[in-house]
Amino acid sequence: MAAGMDAPPTRLIRLLQLGHVEAALRAQSIWQCVSCQTCATRCPKSVDCAGVMDALRQLSVERGAATPEQQRTVLFQKAFLNNIRRNGRLNELELIGEFKLSTFLHGRSLSFLLKDATLAPELMKRKKFHLVGEKARDRAVLARIFARCRDESHL
Amino acid sequence: MNLAYYPGCALHGSSNDYEQSLRACLQTLDVQLKEIDDWICCGATAAHSLNQKLAIALPARNLALAENQGYREMLAPCPMCSMQLLKARKAVAEDEALRRSTSEIVELEVRGDTQVLNLIQLFEKIGLDRLKAAVKAPLSSMCAACYYGCLLTRPPEVVEFDDFEQPRSMEKILGALGAKTVDWNYRTECCGAGMTMASEQTVLELSHKILSNAQAHGANCLVVACPMCHVNLDMKQPNIERHYGVKHAMPIYYLSDVVGLALGFKPEALGVNRHFVCSADLQVGMSDASPAKRGTGATGKVGT
Numbered sequence: 001m002a003a004g005m006d007a008p009p010t011r012l013i014r015l016l017q018l019g020h021v022e023a024a025l026r027a028q029s030i031w032q033c034v035s036c037q038t039c040a041t042r043c044p045k046s047v048d049c050a051g052v053m054d055a056l057r058q059l060s061v062e063r064g065a066a067t068p069e070q071q072r073t074v075l076f077q078k079a080f081l082n083n084i085r086r087n088g089r090l091n092e093l094e095l096i097g098e099f100k101l102s103t104f105l106h107g108r109s110l111s112f113l114l115k116d117a118t119l120a121p122e123l124m125k126r127k128k129f130h131l132v133g134e135k136a137r138d139r140a141v142l143a144r145i146f147a148r149c150r151d152e153s154h155l
Numbered sequence: 156m157n158l159a160y161y162p163g164c165a166l167h168g169s170s171n172d173y174e175q176s177l178r179a180c181l182q183t184l185d186v187q188l189k190e191i192d193d194w195i196c197c198g199a200t201a202a203h204s205l206n207q208k209l210a211i212a213l214p215a216r217n218l219a220l221a222e223n224q225g226y227r228e229m230l231a232p233c234p235m236c237s238m239q240l241l242k243a244r245k246a247v248a249e250d251e252a253l254r255r256s257t258s259e260i261v262e263l264e265v266r267g268d269t270q271v272l273n274l275i276q277l278f279e280k281i282g283l284d285r286l287k288a289a290v291k292a293p294l295s296s297m298c299a300a301c302y303y304g305c306l307l308t309r310p311p312e313v314v315e316f317d318d319f320e321q322p323r324s325m326e327k328i329l330g331a332l333g334a335k336t337v338d339w340n341y342r343t344e345c346c347g348a349g350m351t352m353a354s355e356q357t358v359l360e361l362s363h364k365i366l367s368n369a370q371a372h373g374a375n376c377l378v379v380a381c382p383m384c385h386v387n388l389d390m391k392q393p394n395i396e397r398h399y400g401v402k403h404a405m406p407i408y409y410l411s412d413v414v415g416l417a418l419g420f421k422p423e424a425l426g427v428n429r430h431f432v433c434s435a436d437l438q439v440g441m442s443d444a445s446p447a448k449r450g451t452g453a454t455g456k457v458g459t
Contacts, residue, residue, distance in 0.1 A: 001345055001361070034357065035200050036345035037309035041319060050310070057204045076353035080201035081209070088195040090164035099352060116352075119390075126429040128169040136195045141262055145216065148260045149208035 001036055005029035009039040009049040016052070025063070030056045031070040068107075075102045085146045088136025093129070158277070159226035159269070160188035161217060163236035163382075164196050170233075170382035172426030177232055177274060177411035179425055183418055184281050184289065188230065191221050197239040200349045211253070212260045214243035219263035228270040230277055232411075234306035234381045235349075240271045242313050273307060273316065274380050274410055275324045283331045291419035293333025299413070300337050300374035301325035302365065304384045305345045319343070325378060325410060332417035339372035341365045346387040355394070362387045363395045366403045376434065380410040390431045406434030 002008035007015070007027035015024040024030070030053055039049035060066050066074045079098040083090055096116075104113045123129035136142065166174040181188060198213035218240060221229050231237035247254035247267040258265045278286060308319040317324045320343065326336045346365060347358030366388065369377055379385050389407040396402055407430065415425040422428050 004357075004360070032354070032357065034305075034345050034348045034350055034361075035203070036305040036348065038305070038343075038345070041309045041311060054203050054207065054210075058207065061205055073350075073353040077201040077204050080199070081205055084196045084198065084201075084213070088193075090168060090196050092164075092168045096352065115355075122431070123169060126172075126431075128171060128429065130168065134167055137193050141216075142195065144262070145212050145260055146209065149206055149212055 001032075001034055002029075002039065005032055009043075009053070012056070013047060013049060013052065021059070022065075024056055025060050025065045026067060028067070028069055030060060031066070031073040071106055072103055075099060075106060078102075085142060086139070087133060088139050088142050089134045091130075091133030091135075093131065094133060156186045156281075158186060158188055158272075159221045159224070159229035160190045161194055161221070161229050161231045161236060161240070161271075162190065163231065163233040164199075165233050165382035170385060172429045173232065173382050173385065173409045173411065175424075175426035176409055176415050176420075179420055180411050180414045180418060181277075184285070186277070186281065189224075189226070191217060191226070191229065192224060194220060197236045199235050199239065203239075208260070210239070211243045211246055211257055214239040215247060215257045215265045215267075216261035216263060218244055218267060218269050219258070219261055219265040221269045222266050223263060226269060228272060230272050230274070232274045232380070233383075234273060234304065235383065237271050237273045238306040238310075238314055241315075243267075244269070244271065245313055273314075275307070275328065276316065278328050278410070278414065279324065283327060286328065286414070287331040290332055290417045292417055294329075294413060294417050295333055296375075297329075297334035297413070298337060298373060298375045299329050299334050299378045299408075300339050300369035300372065300376070301329060301342060302346075302369070302377050302379050302384060302388075303343050304379065304381050305343070305348065307380060308343060325380065328410065329378065329413065332413060334413065334417075337369070337372045337374045339368050339374065341368040346384050348383050348387075351383075351386060351391065355391075358387045358391055359395050359398050362391060363399050363401075363403075366392070366395065366405050367401075370403065370405060374405070376406045376408055378408050378410055378413055385409060385430075392432050404432065406430070406432050408434070 007029045012024050033053045035050060037050050043049055076099050079095055079102060083095045100113050162174060194217050198210050202213055203210040231240055244267045247257055247265050254265060303322050308317055308322050311319040329336050344365060345361055347361040350357045377388060385407055392403055412425050412427050
């Protein structure tokens, strides 16, 4: 995966060693990363590069530092977590709806909004598409878990 | 054998064909799956990308649910789920303060002593000899590229499964089913994982390389044990073909599909007919299958 990155893991680690956190946060690669764990697994110095990527992503969101090119992935991950907080289990249709709407409001790209729309009937034909998603029963506990995980006093 | 079952969101969503085939196989092999009551999502990439605490808490709640429901072992057939569960288990096992605070967060005592198995490990536990003895239709026409992807073997210190550079466990299972396997280069490369929606180009590029390499090494199908790998290699294959102007026509099977076919199930009973790339002529006993006929479903038609 590192081949197509503007700043592959090795470069990000070096930037951080030199204290250039802002430059690391501007790298497209932190949101291009697919978390395949290859960098951390093969690092000859046992650096947990994949963990560093996670830390950089969290820092990027906390600081609102995501660049416009990075935004789409950020919005997807946020929509995913919102969905889990509400339902306990992923509702794919709702996720796609929230993601498409938030990217549209952000970038006003009509072509991205409509992209993959033809996939819905194909999935329906294969009984892989659920209009009503599953939900966990105890969703109140999820709200509390999410609230506590946002609270610095825990963990 | 009784086993707790953590399906995860994918297997109850658009990857319900994976659940269909693994349930069919396991029932025949006398494995009773007991779904963990009121399980929740493991958080997947979104949690570990956005909130480290959630990335531990969400899987930890599922571990605690399984433990409280009296299970010592669980099957998590999605490698993302099983890796997240194992990561949380390892984190609380190594840090008592974290174990206590996590238990408070998830409102259940997390002991972290439940074993988490992926599907390959479950077949190994059932035993290759037993599997071999149960084969009714050896897969003589199959020449499979076993594809492990990322999270079955990585991070190795978390999942502690097989050789992380040269895994062989799926090849051994395929061997027991009478199928041939090929040596190829992309067995542990990434398919693009959860980027399907947010960055399709990443998926197209990585998955195209995987399909091309498997083909170049003589494979007539790919075998996966991950719902995301299946989505990217099967559902996205028509897009890959359009984008690169090639014809892969490469059927993608779940590991439980090939076990099921060898056990004598009809493809429809396994959900194989619900894949995007048609694989009708590769099925059991059809050793005269002509490669030219393969994968007519890649144009988007429902496989038969």
